Amino acid sequence: MNATPSYYTDELYEILSSPKHTEVIDALRPNSTYVLDISNEKIIDIYVETGKNFMTYLFDAVIKVIVDKKGSSALKTYRNLRIELTGSTIISMHDITSREHEGKTITFDCTVIAAEPPKTYVKRGVAVCILCGNEEECVANQDREINIPRCTTPSCKLAKMKLDSSRVVTDDIQTLLMQEPMDKAKNHSPVILMGKIIGTNVGTVFIGQPKRITGIFRSIIDYKTNENEVLIDVASIEDLEETELIKPDEETISKLKLKSEKEPDEYKSEIVNSFAPHIFGYSEIKESVLLSLLGGSNNSKKRGDIHMLMVGDPSMAKSEILKSAKSITQKSIYTSGKGATAAGLTIGMVKLPNGTQVAQAGVLPLCSGGFALIDEFDKMGREDRSSMHEAMEQQTVSIAKAGTKMTLPAEATILAAANPKFGKYDSDQSLGDNLEIPSPLISRFDIIWLFLDDVHRDKDRAKAKHIIESFKKNNNKDYDTYLSDTELMSVLNYARELEPVLNDETVERILKLYEKLRELGREEQQQKLPVGVRQLEAIVRMSTAHAKLMLRSHVLPEDVDAVQKIMSDSLDSFGLDLNKGGFNQSFLDGLKTKDTKERIALSVWYKVADDKGNVKSEKFLKELTEAPKFDENSASRYFSQWEQQNKVKMNKDGTWRRT
Ligand SMILES: [Zn+2]
Numbered sequence: 001m002n003a004t005p006s007y008y009t010d011e012l013y014e015i016l017s018s019p020k021h022t023e024v025i026d027a028l029r030p031n032s033t034y035v036l037d038i039s040n041e042k043i044i045d046i047y048v049e050t051g052k053n054f055m056t057y058l059f060d061a062v063i064k065v066i067v068d069k070k071g072s073s074a075l076k077t078y079r080n081l082r083i084e085l086t087g088s089t090i091i092s093m094h095d096i097t098s099r100e101h102e103g104k105t106i107t108f109d110c111t112v113i114a115a116e117p118p119k120t121y122v123k124r125g126v127a128v129c130i131l132c133g134n135e136e137e138c139v140a141n142q143d144r145e146i147n148i149p150r151c152t153t154p155s156c157k158l159a160k161m162k163l164d165s166s167r168v169v170t171d172d173i174q175t176l177l178m179q180e181p182m183d184k185a186k187n188h189s190p191v192i193l194m195g196k197i198i199g200t201n202v203g204t205v206f207i208g209q210p211k212r213i214t215g216i217f218r219s220i221i222d223y224k225t226n227e228n229e230v231l232i233d234v235a236s237i238e239d240l241e242e243t244e245l246i247k248p249d250e251e252t253i254s255k256l257k258l259k260s261e262k263e264p265d266e267y268k269s270e271i272v273n274s275f276a277p278h279i280f281g282y283s284e285i286k287e288s289v290l291l292s293l294l295g296g297s298n299n300s301k302k303r304g305d306i307h308m309l310m311v312g313d314p315s316m317a318k319s320e321i322l323k324s325a326k327s328i329t330q331k332s333i334y335t336s337g338k339g340a341t342a343a344g345l346t347i348g349m350v351k352l353p354n355g356t357q358v359a360q361a362g363v364l365p366l367c368s369g370g371f372a373l374i375d376e377f378d379k380m381g382r383e384d385r386s387s388m389h390e391a392m393e394q395q396t397v398s399i400a401k402a403g404t405k406m407t408l409p410a411e412a413t414i415l416a417a418a419n420p421k422f423g424k425y426d427s428d429q430s431l432g433d434n435l436e437i438p439s440p441l442i443s444r445f446d447i448i449w450l451f452l453d454d455v456h457r458d459k460d461r462a463k464a465k466h467i468i469e470s471f472k473k474n475n476n477k478d479y480d481t482y483l484s485d486t487e488l489m490s491v492l493n494y495a496r497e498l499e500p501v502l503n504d505e506t507v508e509r510i511l512k513l514y515e516k517l518r519e520l521g522r523e524e525q526q527q528k529l530p531v532g533v534r535q536l537e538a539i540v541r542m543s544t545a546h547a548k549l550m551l552r553s554h555v556l557p558e559d560v561d562a563v564q565k566i567m568s569d570s571l572d573s574f575g576l577d578l579n580k581g582g583f584n585q586s587f588l589d590g591l592k593t594k595d596t597k598e599r600i601a602l603s604v605w606y607k608v609a610d611d612k613g614n615v616k617s618e619k620f621l622k623e624l625t626e627a628p629k630f631d632e633n634s635a636s637r638y639f640s641q642w643e644q645q646n647k648v649k650m651n652k653d654g655t656w657r658r659t
Contacts, residue, residue: 005053008049008050008053008054009057009060011042012043012046012057013064013065015043015061016062020236021065022065023236024214025065025069026066027216032081032216032218033081033084033103034062034083034105036083036085059081062083063075066078066081090107091108093110093180093193094184094191096191096217098217098219098230102217102218103217103218104217106216107213107214109213109240110193111178111179111180111181111209112179112206113207113208113343113361114207114360115174115175115206116175116352116356116358118173119174120172121140121171123170124137124138124168124169125169126167126168127149127164128164129161130159131153131159132151132155132156134151135164136161138163143220148163172200173196173198174197174201174202175358176195177194177350177358178194179341179366182363188340190341194229195215195231195232195234196231196232196234198234201234207361208365211240212237213236214237215234215235218230218232218233219231220353243331246330246493253494260550269283270481270483271482271483271549272286274482274483274484275289275324277479279321282317284569286321287562288447288449289308289321289325291447291542292305292371292413292545293413293415294548294549295496295548296540296541296542296544304541304544305395305412305413306446307413307414307445308414308447308448308449309418309442309447309449310417311431311435311451312450312451312452313423313424313451314419318417318451319375321417322334322373322375322415323373326373330370330493331370332372333370333373334375335373337377337378337418338380338381339362339380339381339384340363341360344363345372345384346397347359347360347361347362347365347387347399347406347408348383359401359404361397364397365397365409365412368411369412373415374415374417375416375417377417378436378437385437385441389441392444393444395409395410396410420435421436427575427599431448447566449573450574451573495551498551500548501554501555502540506543506554506559509561510539510560514539517535517567539563542563547559597629597630597638604627605620608620608623614651614653614657616656617639621639624638
């Protein structure tokens with residue numbers, strides 16, 4: 001084919017006339033660089049055919065597009081326009097640098113985290129001299145500045161003209177803050193860039209949306225300090241498709257369902273052990289993580305999220321469990337309680353360079369519909385503490401400040417880890433006293449685990465040792481598990497969408513378990529751990545999640561039993577016994593001389609107490625005398641101290657009760 005140069009220019013012109021390209025070309029400044037992605041197959045064909053002449057044809061085509069929009073004067077003003085070709089233009093936000101990108105078109109993926117209310121700017125208008133009535137048209141430059149000319153009539157002596165406000169032509173403009181996707185951020189510190197959108201794009205972008213942005217990197221020159229704010233002049237905005245959830249194939253599902261039906265116990269332990277195989281033990285905690293990741297009912301009006309909290313002395317296991325949860329979820333953010341940005345975990349205000357304050361989305365609204373894996377939950381800021389209630393219960397975050405009122409959806413399941421206030425968990429104190437987290441917030445968690453390394457369970461040391469050793473070996477990938485991370489992820493994605501239904505027998509079982517918890521709640525020990533009405537909803541959610549884990553269409557009594565086991569284990573980690581409604585034996589056994597006198601005395605008290613919690617003083621004193629840290633004298637002294645402090649009271653029958 002003998003094509004003429006103008007033929008290629010026309011071909012390219014046609015391609016570049018599509019809105020996708022014109023949006024970018026229209027935003028170009030005379031001295032900027034137009035970066036064209038030639039991976040488009042039509043463009044690449046012309047490129048191959050025309051060889052070294054390609055750039056000439058391309059330049060002519062681009063100028064043609066500009067002339068269409070700006071008139072023939074563009075031929076002159078845009079003669080220094082540079083053009084660069086690239087294969088794949090999508091770059092990571094942390095790779096954007098002034099050295100490489102000043103004045104250039106770039107394309108990157110981001111999440112919009114803040115948007116200023118739309119404003120207008122004057123595109124052009126008519127300046128009038130108030131002395132002689134002389135008129136002159138003035139147009140905003142590429143920086144959207146309007147230079148009002150001075151009057152040229154000699155007698156007016158260069159008097160300043162005035163813009164006639166009744167004859168201005170305006171367009172929409174809006175400032176955005178764009179944040180690097182959390183999973184691509186380095187050190188969990190995402191890059192944030194400010195962007196300006198103009199024209200029809202204004203008002204189409206909302207907080208929390210993932211977008212692919214094409215724009216021009218430029219510095220807004222501050223002539224005083226020469227330290228410039230960076231701005232992206234946004235030329236085009238594309239919706240980013242949500243990552244498609246991977247699912248297992250039908251064959252795999254029926255294989256798993258069959259195993260779950262035939263050998264439920266083995267099936268479950270295989271699934272649970274497939275999660276974080278490099279962490280030895282903790283199977284009850286791993287199981288409850290999986291339940292959190294599955295969630296309860298999908299269609300009820302009440303929240304289906306199962307929020308989980310792990311509390312304990314700083315150790316590797318808690319963080320490691322959270323990080324492992326990251327590797328089996330597609331929509332999750334792993335972060336610290338401080339949050340990755342000024343907005344923290346929920347929502348905050350941020351000041352733009354122009355001085356206006358705008359609301360900025362924190363972690364929870366950004367992973368709405370997914371999972372927030374929050375390490376050091378206790379480190380969250382004051383603002384977050386107050387907004388967290390709303391987030392965990394209503395699944396929204398709101399702010400009303402500096403004239404801004406905003407509510408964002410925050411439908412995220414929270415899996416959190418927290419360290420005790422003073423570095424070490426004090427079992428004599430309540431959970432609330434141990435944590436720098438308000439108690440009502442703690443009660444929003446459906447399941448809470450206490451990790452105590454030294455007192456409660458001797459196994460813990462062995463566990464910790466195993467963890468450290470497996471890290472040393474760094475052979476996490478070598479574990480031979482039933483399902484790989486990706487397979488487990490796909491099975492969870494599938495199971496999450498199941499909607500197992502409750503039958504009468506199951507409801508009966510749920511109420512029974514709830515009754516047991518209420519019994520426990522009545523006991524004095526309830527202060528150790530909040531057990532409330534909310535727990536009933538938690539049981540329903542967790543039983544439903546367990547049925548999902550087992551790939552069932554119905555929630556069976558067995559599912560409730562499994563939840564009872566988990567709850568019992570969780571209470572056990574706090575030294576509470578679901579069946580006895582008090583401290584359990586293993587907790588007493590775990591008490592060694594390093595415990596405080598108060599705790600030893602208390603545990604002896606509950607050991608000798610009858611079903612109603614009453615104690616015969618002689619029986620108590622006899623036991624206490626033999627306990628570590630006590631002798632006959634100190635035991636009776638301690639008892640009278642309790643009496644004086646009104647901690648114990650005598651019943652009519654001569655036995656004693658704790659007040
Ligand atoms: Zn004049």
